[in-house]
Amino acid sequence: MKDVAVIGVGMTKFGELWTKSIKDIFVEAALKAIEDARVDHIDSMYVGCMSSGLFVGQEHLGAVMADYLGVSPIPSTRVESACASGGMAFRQAYFEVASGNSEIVLAGGVEKMTDGADVTEALATAADQDYEVYQGVTFPGLYAMIANAHMYQYKTTRKQLAAVPVKNHKNGFNNPNAQFRSEISIDKVLSSTLVADPIRLLDCSPVSDGGAAVILCSLDIAKKFTKHPIIIKASTQASDTIALHSRKSLTTLNSVSKAAEKAYKIAGITPKQIDFAEVHDCFSIAEIVVSEDLGFFEKGGGGPAAEQGLTALEGGQIPINTSGGLKSKGHPVGATGIAQVIECYEQLTGQAGKRQVKNAKIGMTQNMGGSGASCVINILEAL
C-alpha cells in the first residue's frame, strides 16, 4: 500500500441554497478542489450521497456528477452509508490511490435537502424501517433515547448537553462556510422547542444543502502539486446493528470505539496524541458519547468535559469541532464526512484563521451513519 496525501480541498457554503441544484453544488465544490490542488486531471472519483433519490428524485449520481463535472469517461462511483456517505467515499478514494490503481482521485460528497421532501422520513431510512421507523421513531427520537439512557446511567445533565451546541456555534461563527454564524447561549438552547425529549431544537444539526470535495494522490507525487500535503495515517471503518435496541449497550457506540481502536493501532498513536477532532455531532448527545468512545474521556466523562470547556478551541484539552461541527456549519449529510477532512486540512496546513488550533500536527475525523450502525474514522497528519 502506498502512502496517500490530500493535496487540495473545496467546498460550497453550507445552508439553504435555493438557487442551486444538487449538480451545481457538487460541481462547484469539485472545481474548487481541483483548482486548489492544481491538478490538470483526475483519474477517478467518488461521490458520497445519502439519499438523492428521496431528496431530489435523482439516483445514479456517479455518472451524473462525472458528466456535469466534464470528466467522463473516468470511473465515477456513488458511495452510500447514510450520514457517513462522505467519509466512506473518502475511504474508497484512499484505497484506490493506496493500491496504485489510480494516481489522482477526487473524493466528494453532496446533499440537497431543501427541495421539498419529507426530510424526517428520508433521514429515518437510515434506521431499521420495519422495526424502528414503523413504530413512529424519528432520528432525533433515537438519539433522545441514547441521551436518556446516558443521563440515567452516568448522571449526565441537560445543561452539559447544551454546552455542546454553544461551543460549536462559537467555533462556527469564525467559519465563512458555516450555515449558522451566530453565537447561542445555554439558556437559549434550554428554552428552544422540544423535538424529542430531552432533545431540543438547538441540540439538532440543521437541514442543509452543500457539497465538499478533496483531491488525493500518492505521497510520492504530492510535492509536485503543493508544499503542504497532509498524509492519511489511518482510515478505518466499522459497523453495528441497524436497530439501536439490538445493542448490548445503549450508551456506547460500538462502531465508533471499534473503528477508533483500529485507527490508533494503524497510526501507532494514542488518543492523547490527537491535537483536534472533527466529530459527528448530529445531536448534542452524539458528540458527548463519541468523545468518550474515541478515548478522549472515560465513559460518563463526556458531559462534564463539555461543560468544563475541555473540548473548546481556547484552553481545551482536545478541541472538538473547530469548524462549528454539524450543528453550526450545517449537515448536508453526504457532504459532512468530506467537510470534516477539509477542516483537518485547513488546520494542519495553518489556514484555519481565527479557528486555528495552535501547533496542530495530528487531526481526526469521525463520521457515522444512522444511530451509529456505520462509522468511518480518519487520522491525518501534517507532513
Next chain:
Amino acid sequence: MISPKYFREIPQRYRLEAGKCKKCGQVYFPPRLICPECKAQEFENIRLNPEGKLLTYTIIRVGSDIFSLQTPFAVGIIELKDGVRLTAQIADVDLDKIKIGMSLKLVFRKIQDEGASGLHCYGYKAIVI
C-alpha cells in the same frame, strides 16, 4: 388488498414470533437466517412473553408526516422477559409519569395508515402494568 411488505411481518407484529437459535439458544426478534453469535442456521419458532421493562424512552414531539397527527407520543426500548429488546410506542400513559425501569406489557394496536391507500397497519404497543 394487503401488501406483501405488510403481510410478511404479520407473525412478528401480531403474534410476537421470534427465532431461537437451536445451537446457542439466543433469541432473535425478528427471526434471522443466520445466528450472528454462533453462525448456526437452524431456529425454533417461539412466541415472546409480552411482558418486560423499559430501558430508555423519549417523547416524539415532531413526527414524520404519517405520525404527525399523533404527536406528542412516547416510544421506548423495552427488554422483554426472554431477553429480547425492541422499540415500541408506550400507549395510554401520562407522558410525565414514564420512568426508566417501569414494567410494561405489549398489546395489539393499530400503528399507522400506510401510503396513499391508507392501509391500516397493526402491531404492538406497550402499556403500563
